Amino acid sequence: MIKVGIVGGTGYTGVELLRLLAGHPLARVTAVTSRKEAGMPVAEMFPSLRGRVDVAFSTPEEAKLTECDVVFFATPHGVAMAQARELLDAGVKVIDLAADFRLKDPAEFQRWYAMEHSCTDLLAEAVYGLPEVNREAIKQARLIGMAGCYPTSVQLGLLPLLEGGKQLIDTQTLIADCKSGVSGAGRKAEVGTLFAEAGDNFKAYGVKGHRHSPEIEQGLSVIHGAPVKLTFVPHLTPMIRGIHSTIYARLTPEGRDTDFQALFEARYAGEAFVDVLPAGSHPETRSVRGSNTARIAVHRPGNGDLLVILVVEDNLVKGASGQAVQVMNLMFGLPEDAGLQVVPLLP
Amino acid sequence: MIKVGIVGGTGYTGVELLRLLAGHPLARVTAVTSRKEAGMPVAEMFPSLRGRVDVAFSTPEEAKLTECDVVFFATPHGVAMAQARELLDAGVKVIDLAADFRLKDPAEFQRWYAMEHSCTDLLAEAVYGLPEVNREAIKQARLIGMAGCYPTSVQLGLLPLLEGGKQLIDTQTLIADCKSGVSGAGRKAEVGTLFAEAGDNFKAYGVKGHRHSPEIEQGLSVIHGAPVKLTFVPHLTPMIRGIHSTIYARLTPEGRDTDFQALFEARYAGEAFVDVLPAGSHPETRSVRGSNTARIAVHRPGNGDLLVILVVEDNLVKGASGQAVQVMNLMFGLPEDAGLQVVPLLP
Amino acid sequence: MIKVGIVGGTGYTGVELLRLLAGHPLARVTAVTSRKEAGMPVAEMFPSLRGRVDVAFSTPEEAKLTECDVVFFATPHGVAMAQARELLDAGVKVIDLAADFRLKDPAEFQRWYAMEHSCTDLLAEAVYGLPEVNREAIKQARLIGMAGCYPTSVQLGLLPLLEGGKQLIDTQTLIADCKSGVSGAGRKAEVGTLFAEAGDNFKAYGVKGHRHSPEIEQGLSVIHGAPVKLTFVPHLTPMIRGIHSTIYARLTPEGRDTDFQALFEARYAGEAFVDVLPAGSHPETRSVRGSNTARIAVHRPGNGDLLVILVVEDNLVKGASGQAVQVMNLMFGLPEDAGLQVVPLLP
């Protein structure tokens, strides 16, 4: 039984970890920290967990995280960076759901997150948590920077087209028009994500530049083995969970004869959590609600030069906590889908 | 042209006043205060007002509210109390949308709002802003404490049954089961009213006791001329605007032969903003969205002893800012519906 | 492995059965009928089931339902009535999620469902599917009429107060003010439940009389051992899943000294799927989303004579398909919670 600690259990990725781990046959949450809520049973804050999770929040001091096998950071950016070394030194594996270990270039990190990186050696060691891309490295890692929610969906949508230096699409003019449910903004008291503000409303945001943009380009460039350029436009849509990414890629002359449906199906044939839909499909976000699956459809309107790839995921599961559990399973040699067999909730 | 000042224009009742007054033919907003946003054009915070409202927020000092004909307080509780006297002394009429001048008993006010009342003489003078109940007093008033959102709907639903000491229903066992849209909680950064918390969710709150409870009982008792007791249970429903009150009243033996449909229709025949639906109807909140109308239906299931009264209103209009404009119209001898002829937005 | 057949797999209770049974360790769906969709894989209609359910719809003829151990009817009213006898004769247990076997009086059935009852002998034999009330009878039954969604919540909310002829509350003036998500109306093409009609809107319906009213009164009367009268007012609320019942009961003089919190906690101490919240709580529908749990809170505002009981359930799970699986488990001697350990999805 893997002993799991969670730092920051009061946000959406925290409660989602608790939900998934409550059903995990081989792991058990032994500590959840929250300085502010120390002493309160987790199920008092989240009644959905009553009868399923009996741990209480504790201070970091009481939590004895160094006795865990693995610690998840479901915290704001900057927290994992400050605490990772002590845990690693104690032999604890660390999985950060925030951005501290995503961007490989500390200057880029500082530019987008407005803080200096405090442990660049660990940053260099950290493995990017996107199993479909680097499963083997994850298995060997002791420190993971989990892929972000938007970046997961965009990279899964472009992976079969870019990996191994393939020249099927123009890698300098990619566009990802992404739509996220409001839970993506987190469980923070803010006016902009109030029900009466975000409800019955649709808008783009961060068009000038968004933190996930450098992460996506970094990831795609690693996959491709050469620099990739992508314009990323996120939108806020009035639903709770779900990301829908609509990705546009221009075909190269070499790419035009490709059977893209077959390419995607072949690439993901062995993946438990990526589902390529039949040709002509339109994936719905609700078809993955609560589950760790991403669903993908590939379109080529009018058999022209533009590929339109549609990707859906649950931003809190495959886009965050579910993928983090998937990564944990890999790190500990467990079945990759342990605790992740939840059937999506529809309707 | 009535010169209007608004204290606290950044909340929902404030922006709703601005929306309605932008279409008012006989009133003009000359000042909107917000210490925090001073200098910012109102339409920058609320782009829906671009091209329709060209005033900017100003500090209370710059606002010269004493030069207005009337000042609305769309503020948290306690603000109007502190500023009303100076305005009244300068000959400005004051309309408070908060609770400072609702409860006639200062001790009750202190009990429910956790602050001492600082001007009990003004409280004694203040008129309760519910035109269907006390239109004449409003016309003569210089200080109004506007009826709350829930209390408006419940009082309109019971007015024909209680006024003038009528003995049609048991006045000691009334129940109001009320459901409000989330905008009723205001435009405050809070976790509980986030889209991802309040969306796709339904719950009761304040069952132990809610501030609107004493206001409702006070209002009904005044209407009835004798003490009335009511159990009030508010609920939060995942929509932006709208209140639906389901009111339960036991008939007295005297009441049993009454034609309640006729009673309600007769009572509200001359009221511009109360619409009694045909027998058997179920009013929908969206049928009044954005408008100052309340719609009412009266049911007597199985022709038994229990009356079920259904009332809908837009909590921000008839439940707040629209009714405040209606009151202003009365105070200044304008047509009662000036600026209030908005047709509800459906769908 | 229990072999399960489902008649009518294209509606919401059908797909919910499929979701729950996909995770059931001791049962397997071997047939799902739909004359209209025969031949189509179930997962094509409901992509959420891709990779989890590989059965296809078949015609009733091909389905060989008589080879199943149990058949669920997730059909419109009237279908189970016509097919139950043949299955029972073949030794198949039958669980009807519609209303064919709920009302014990055939005249009442005809009055509310506008069709004659075609097998009154089976009706007499049928057991009402509400485990907390009649678990032992269910274990022995071969034909079950599942409790309706509203009736489940109201009966669970009143059970501790009424059973065994208790005289704690006035049994002739009960009120249930119930609010349901839109999925309760089923997956039928209708204007009234379109997103643009039911969204951002709230209304009561069926105040004159609703089919669940006689079912609730029948159930409560059985529980109490004497006639009980209740006024039932259902409302439609803009969410997908969930029922919130607010129940009002007048205390009798005998009832006034009762510790209701203790009463409820004691009554449900051994029940896996009824959770009594701490005193002062307000259950949220989302706290049970996707799960078979009902949560209950008991209030007595101002320590007065009126009890306010709040009950939440997922209308498609505890209110329909989950409870049906619970019943199946009982009928076959399986652990009562087999396949029902889904953790609620929050947010």
Place this chain on the structure above:
Amino acid sequence: MIKVGIVGGTGYTGVELLRLLAGHPLARVTAVTSRKEAGMPVAEMFPSLRGRVDVAFSTPEEAKLTECDVVFFATPHGVAMAQARELLDAGVKVIDLAADFRLKDPAEFQRWYAMEHSCTDLLAEAVYGLPEVNREAIKQARLIGMAGCYPTSVQLGLLPLLEGGKQLIDTQTLIADCKSGVSGAGRKAEVGTLFAEAGDNFKAYGVKGHRHSPEIEQGLSVIHGAPVKLTFVPHLTPMIRGIHSTIYARLTPEGRDTDFQALFEARYAGEAFVDVLPAGSHPETRSVRGSNTARIAVHRPGNGDLLVILVVEDNLVKGASGQAVQVMNLMFGLPEDAGLQVVPLLP
């Protein structure tokens, strides 16, 4: 006073015409036809119109549409085509909100709408109803084919870049990623747009090809004076009203030095219903809810070669009925904004 007839008043564009015309100072609805609902007061079907619209539905025969000054067709495709000639012959102006008179090429019409065009001479005469593009032609017209909802937003977003043969952007690789509220699908009983299907869900549709695609390309080509190619991807988003179009255009070398903010502001300076937001803005659909205004923001991320244009409109107003009233105003020499001064409803 303009006498207005409406054919097909039971759908969303019909009720929206009624809402707007109820507040129009110079027009009056004298007939609303619906064969199915003949005799029913319009306000009985749409209680939001109670007290504001007192006309009843009538059969086409009784309606005496030939006595109107103008007739709007708020009908399914094909109806206006069949009835326009008789009205025009009687001197009545005709405004079709459906697609009968949008596509200039009858073969294209037949391809996308699966019916033959029955009056190609009228089609040739018909003027496209998009005032910002062809105001003068509209003033002279007696038959208008109103622009579709998506096409309005996309054309307004690209008009300043394309008109007069400008060579600022690559006209062969345009992309419009559009998101619509569910009311865009109309008030038809269909499973796909039920609340429980479309709520809390996001999906693309019609990626293979959508009827608005040829309309957009035709319109842009007319504007540009040369063929324009655009990939159009519509999405369904869980809100009632609103379209958000995110448009991607590659700059040409000539285009790179353009001040696009200034270009858009200058182009729309005189337009009452197009509002160019300050640089860096993200328009929200709710900022135009219920109003005839479109709001536009122009972005050039990283000062690169890709222009991102964001356009919002209310699909039922500027995208349909409001624009139709605007067109009527032009045809009859009324002030262009008569009846269209509704302030958007926010929140």
